[in-house]
Amino acid sequence: MERRPNIADVARLAGVSTATVSRTLSTPERVGAPTRARVLEAVAASGYRANAAARDLRQRRARAITLLAPNLANTFFSSIIAAVQEVADTAGLTVQISDSQVEGMRLAGLGADGRTDGILLLDGQLDPAMVKGWSVPIVMVCEWMPDATLPSVSTDNVAGARLAVDHLLDLGHLRIACLGGPEGNVLSAARAEGWRAALSARGVSPRPQDLIAGDFTMARGVAAAWDWAAQTDRATAVFCTSDESALGFISECDRLGISVPRDVSVVGFDDIEFSDRFIPPLTTVHQPRRQMGLLAAKQLVSALTEARPLDVAAEVLPSRLVVRASTTSPL
Amino acid sequence: MERRPNIADVARLAGVSTATVSRTLSTPERVGAPTRARVLEAVAASGYRANAAARDLRQRRARAITLLAPNLANTFFSSIIAAVQEVADTAGLTVQISDSQVEGMRLAGLGADGRTDGILLLDGQLDPAMVKGWSVPIVMVCEWMPDATLPSVSTDNVAGARLAVDHLLDLGHLRIACLGGPEGNVLSAARAEGWRAALSARGVSPRPQDLIAGDFTMARGVAAAWDWAAQTDRATAVFCTSDESALGFISECDRLGISVPRDVSVVGFDDIEFSDRFIPPLTTVHQPRRQMGLLAAKQLVSALTEARPLDVAAEVLPSRLVVRASTTSPL
DNA sequence: TTGGCGTATGTAATCGATTACACAAGCTGG
DNA sequence: CCAGCTTGTGTAATCGATTACATACGCCAA
Structure with missing residues (x-):
């Protein structure tokens, strides 16, 4: 593993100064055509590549x-x-x-x-x-x-969540749960807020049990299915604040013998690639x-x-x- | 946006040389305790952070x-x-x-x-x-x-593919298609080879129509479902050389009214996170x-x-x- | 007392490129 | 014919850190 050639090596090889080599590579039009050709040839022959650290240092970027x-x-x-x-x-x-x-x-x-x-x-x-x-x-x-x-x-996460929940309300759902995101995350907060706002706009007041703790992950969606399924008088629809958790939720419902959407409707948030191809394809809020x-x-x-x-x-x-x-x- | 402090600024502030500042930060034990304290204080006061480009250049790494x-x-x-x-x-x-x-x-x-x-x-x-x-x-x-x-x-991609195809053979499948990967890719080649090898080891000779062109993507898996479904005397099982394409394939089968695994068995390759949570959960070759x-x-x-x-x-x-x-x- | 050693610190070279400035040659126009 | 401009190239400063080497000091043993 021999030493990497530096600009001085190239300059020597081409019989010019390092300044000329540098100019040939960055502003070729400022170098005479014959010189330019010699330099480029030397660059090719030596396999020279500029050292980024040196350039970054000098140019301060x-x-x-x-x-x-x-x-x-x-x-x-x-x-x-x-x-x-x-x-x-x-x-x-x-x-x-x-x-x-x-x-x-x-x-x-x-x-x-x-x-x-x-x-x-x-x-x-x-x-x-x-x-x-x-x-x-x-x-x-x-x-x-x-x-x-x-x-x-x-x-607009609040508006997106409202779209999702309004859709469920329009379908006739009244008990709509929300599977939240990570504690302290702004998206979690905004989406949960949209859920609450959509409900109260229609005079529905969310029950405490309907806000299920989550963290956007599929694993948590799976666990949430158990939490939800164990409830008496459970919600007929679930707004999941991420697609991953929605898919986890649906998958676990399936294993519990609960069918989506027949037994429970599920909406996601994000519209990730898999959502369109899940079975059933997931209704969700698309983000651009x-x-x-x-x-x-x-x-x-x-x-x-x-x-x-x-x-x-x-x-x-x-x-x-x-x-x-x-x-x-x-x- | 004022200038970032450099090591000379810190040295001046602490009343020492730049060498001492550098040593304080990289080999503190080689600097006297009182000096070290003064330097660290100056570093904190100035918010100094070493410039990586300069260090990379000097240390050649x-x-x-x-x-x-x-x-x-x-x-x-x-x-x-x-x-x-x-x-x-x-x-x-x-x-x-x-x-x-x-x-x-x-x-x-x-x-x-x-x-x-x-x-x-x-x-x-x-x-x-x-x-x-x-x-x-x-x-x-x-x-x-x-x-x-x-x-x-x-x-071992060849062995993995053989595991998959042997499994299908063990279940009693005789016509087993292979949804390939991108042209020229070593993984595509190895997995297709494993498919071929498993078949011939049992005296089954793959039919030309059973090798379906693919590229590992979900979209291609979707398209492949049409290709396969259009065939007469089609394979009863499909070995997909990637999970993504397998999921696309299954999803499109579902839309075509073909049920997996009742009407066709599908195996994937990779064992991505979603595979375990798909409906149906995907049989696949796990890579560590x-x-x-x-x-x-x-x-x-x-x-x-x-x-x-x-x-x-x-x-x-x-x-x-x-x-x-x-x-x-x-x- | 002095030579020798270890510790703490400073001085200055170094990494490899870019670029301000200097300079030489050639050209133009008055 | 020369001032002034353009073009092409070289010289050397520069970016900001690290580190080889030099130096100064204190301490201990002979």
């Missing part, structure tokens, strides 16, 4: 943005990631994807160590003090932080994930390329209900 | 490894990623996750730009010349490259994904920390069949 999400396993993030890659690619930026659930020390450095130019933050539950310590522009996506004043792109990713990435990238501060605005995109086969009228 | 996968949307990768993060974290390394399907130029630089110390490559279809151009250690995971001599960690991630990451990390070259070995872990409810005897 990294040509990279970081996407920071909790739990990359979540299928929900996939199309957002794809959209971000797309935008970054056309701007000549690299996307680094990192898990926001790793050890705190490493995270704190992330926004201040010169390795990234900007952050797309998909986790609303990080320590606000740490986030404030980051010295690069940040755009929040999907989630947001109630206190910190950061630009964000999200969907790709659009959110595009918008957030564009805001960040244009702030970076124009060296302009981000305006602290909360973009709220509409969500819509996708009615499939997991819901029907009671009885 | 990045304290980071890169995980390079095609299509991060694929749920298959999640637990591998988690396992890798775990190993890297305990070694004090950062994990960068990148998409191997981005523009070629950027990819070529990845392995030679000093931003990463090693690569876990989950894509076997990259240009071998480019991969050879990378000057950091590489470990392939799941997939492998037939020609390049790179260390790899994978499961977490174990593969752990093993590959450990190999890479120990090569890095011991500055030892990787030994070019192909670790092949066993796969096993998980029998669930998507398979049964014909008629």
Whole structure:
């Protein structure tokens, strides 16, 4: 494993100065044609690749943005990631994807160590003090932080939840349970609030037993099926605040001999890829994930390329209900 | 947005040299206690964070490894990623996750730009010349490259496929179709080979129509259901070379009024999270994904920390069949 | 008292690129 | 014919940390 060639090696090989090599690669039009040819030949011959650390150091930027999400396993993030890659690619930026659930020390450095130019933050539950310590522009996506004043792109979670619950009410359901999300999460709160609001708008008051604790995961959806099934006078419909938990719930109902939608209607939230192909296909609230990713990435990238501060605005995109086969009228 | 403090600012604040600041942070035991206290105070007061680009440049390493996968949307990768993060974290390394399907130029630089110390490559279809151009250690995971001599960690795909097909044969199926994977992919080839081998071992010769073109995706699984359903004298069981395509296949069968497993048995490959919770739960070949991630990451990390070259070995872990409810005897 | 050693700290070279500035050659126009 | 401009290239400063080497001090044993 021999040493990587550096710019001086290339310069020597081409018989020019390092400055000329650098210019040939970054601003070719400022170099004479014969020289340029010699340099490019030397580059090819040596297999030279610029050292990013040296360039980042000198230019004080990294040509990279970081996407920071909790739990990359979540299928929900996939199309957002794809959209971000797309935008970054056309701007000549690299996307680094990192898990926001790793050890705190490493995270704190992330926004201040010169390795990234900007952050797309998909986790609303990080320590606000740490986030404030980051010295690069940040755009929040999907989630947001109630206190910190950061630009964000999200969907109208309250309205989405209302759409879902209104749909169930329209079908004639009166006892509608809500399978919640993680404690302290802004999405959990907003969706539960939408559920409550939709009910009270129709004069239905939610019973305490109808709010089932959850955490967005499939495993919790499975467990919730037992909780719900064990209740006397149980709800005839369940609004699950995530698709994953909805699918877990339905699957476990099936094993308990309870049929969806015949015995209980289920609505989800997110519209992940699998929902359309589940049996039964899941009625759910669709979030424009790709659009959110595009918008957030564009805001960040244009702030970076124009060296302009981000305006602290909360973009709220509409969500819509996708009615499939997991819901029907009671009885 | 004021300038980030650098090590000289901290040194000035603490009344010491930059060398002492650096030593305080990396080898505290080599600095006197009173000085150390003053420096740490100055660090805290200024909010100083070391610039990673400068450190990487000087130390000629990045304290980071890169995980390079095609299509991060694929749920298959999640637990591998988690396992890798775990190993890297305990070694004090950062994990960068990148998409191997981005523009070629950027990819070529990845392995030679000093931003990463090693690569876990989950894509076997990259240009071998480019991969050879990378000057950091590489470990392939799941997939492998037939020609390049790179260390790899994978499961026995041929044996796994045989397990699946043997299971169907044991149930009494004689006409067993195979829904293939992407053209040119090593996994596709191995799994199809296992299918063929299992059949011929029992004296069954696969009919041409029984090999259905696929690409591992759910969408293709859906389309394949039509292809298969349109056949006369169709197979009574289908071995799908990926879970995603199996779920798509089953879902579309359901819509076509064909019931799984009553009318057709289906086996998948991968054992992704959803498979256990699908209706019906999917019989599939389980791959030890977490174990593969752990093993590959450990190999890479120990090569890095011991500055030892990787030994070019192909670790092949066993796969096993998980029998669930998507398979049964014909008629 | 002095030579030798260990500890604590400072000085300055170094990593590899980019780029401000200097300079030389060639060209243009008055 | 020369001032002034353009074009092409080289010289050297620079980014911010780490670290080899130098130095200064205190302590102990001979």
